[in-house]
Structure formats: structure tokens, C-alpha cells
Amino acid sequence: MDLEDELEKAHGASYAWALGCCHRDREEAEDVLQETYLKILDGRARFAGDSSFKTFLFGVIRRTAAEHRRRAWLRRLRLGSWSLSAVGTQAPTSGVEALPSRLPALLARLATRQRQVLELVFGHDLTIEEAARTLGISVGSARVHYERGKRRLRQMLGAERP
């Protein structure tokens, strides 16, 4: 398997998923994606073949985004430049304007896990089992997040519709 080819093929979907993991911050998503690609290409993250390549890749992206966030938090702590606006609670930026619907803004109001499960299942056509594996949680837990997230999103979309 040519890893670089596989990564290139999945690049668009990976970028969309990275955006979801980085609160739609494009710069951060690109950083995370580059770090992910380098991890896979230099063997720091190995594809064992016990899942689909996409599930593996999305899992690495999620973990890298989490590390990225942790490091950024520690860096801010060290520099003493802590501020609430820098904690990642920023509103979705340019991605929202690019989208024809208000979906990202509504998704941002869901709990992180609920949003991630819905993005993986509806947006990336993963099964709930694959989504659970990607997120490193149990299938039962993923199912609960899926049901609750879907119910809440439906309510919000129903309220938004004219």
C-alpha cells in the first residue's frame, strides 16, 4: 500500500474532518493535517490493517488535533497569555460563510462527541462502529451520542425552518 497515494486520495475528506476537530479553524486544521500526514509517513502512526484506512486516518487526525489543542493550551499557560477567547470557544469562522446552510453553526451547539459522531456517520458515511473506533469510545457510547445528537439537531433544524 502506497501510503502517500492513500493520503492524497482521502485528502478532501481528511480536511473536512480536521476542520470539525479544530472547531473549523482553517489554519489549525492544516497544521493538524500536516502533522498527521508526517506521523503516518515516517511511521510514528502505523496502519495495522484491522480497520479501514479511512477509520485509521480519521483516528490519527482526531488524536493529533487533541494533542495540538493541549499543547496550545500549555503554551498559553507558559506565556501567561491566557484569555477566554483563546480557549477554542471561538465561533465558526470562514467555513460558515462558505456553506449554504447553517449546519456548522448548529453543530457547534452540540456536545463535542455528539457532533463528531454525527459528522462521521452522516458526513463521512462511517458506521456507528467505525465512528466509535475513530473516536476511541465504545460502540454503546457512540450509539448514545448518535441518538441524542440527532434528536437535538432535528429539534434545532425544525425550529430554524420557515
Next chain:
Amino acid sequence: MSRPPNDDELRGLFREARRADEEAAPPFRRVLQRRPTLRFAGSGWIGRAFAVAAAVVLAIAAVTLRRSPEIPADRIETWKPPTDFLREGAFTELFDTTPTLPEPVPDYSLLLANEKGDKS
């Protein structure tokens, strides 16, 4: 409030959003070769700090253990507790010697007989 969307409509919304994200994706090569806005090479500083701290602790422990003087065996024998003076007194000899019976042994039978006679 109108009817909430069903699963297919939700899927359609997500797909539309994903397509928009994918269209906005920068080229693969550019992402791979870009210079990150924030260098995380400094990452792992926590691990390095732990490693340095552990090395310092080990070094100090090694030096301390090597320098600690061995206690000579004779010191245990000559050691005296700080409250040893309390034992000093009129009966100190009793602690250091074994009592001996006087020779010849006195005949106490008469004494015992007198005591019995007093009681009766």
C-alpha cells in the same frame, strides 16, 4: 415550527457541508510541505523536563549513597542511650553481677519453726 428533517435529509445536509469543505481544501502537496503557523517541535518539552528531573534525582541519589559513611561495628557495642545515667544508683552492681549465695548456707529452719509457733 415545521417538521424536523428525517435521516435522509440530514444526510443530504451533511454531505452538502462536507462537499463545501472539500472544495475549500488546500492542495495535498501544499499541506504536506507547508510551514506550520505554530511550530510544535517544542512539543515534548514536558517529557524532556521529566527526563531531566529524573536524571538529576538519580544523580543526587547516587552521590548521596556513595558518600554515606559506613557505621563501624564497635560503635554499636560502645553506644549508650542518653538516659543511661538513670540506671546509675545504689543497686547498679546488681545489674552487672550475678548474685551468689553465702557459704555456708545459713540454717533457716529454726527461723521458720519460730514463725509457725508465733502463729499458733
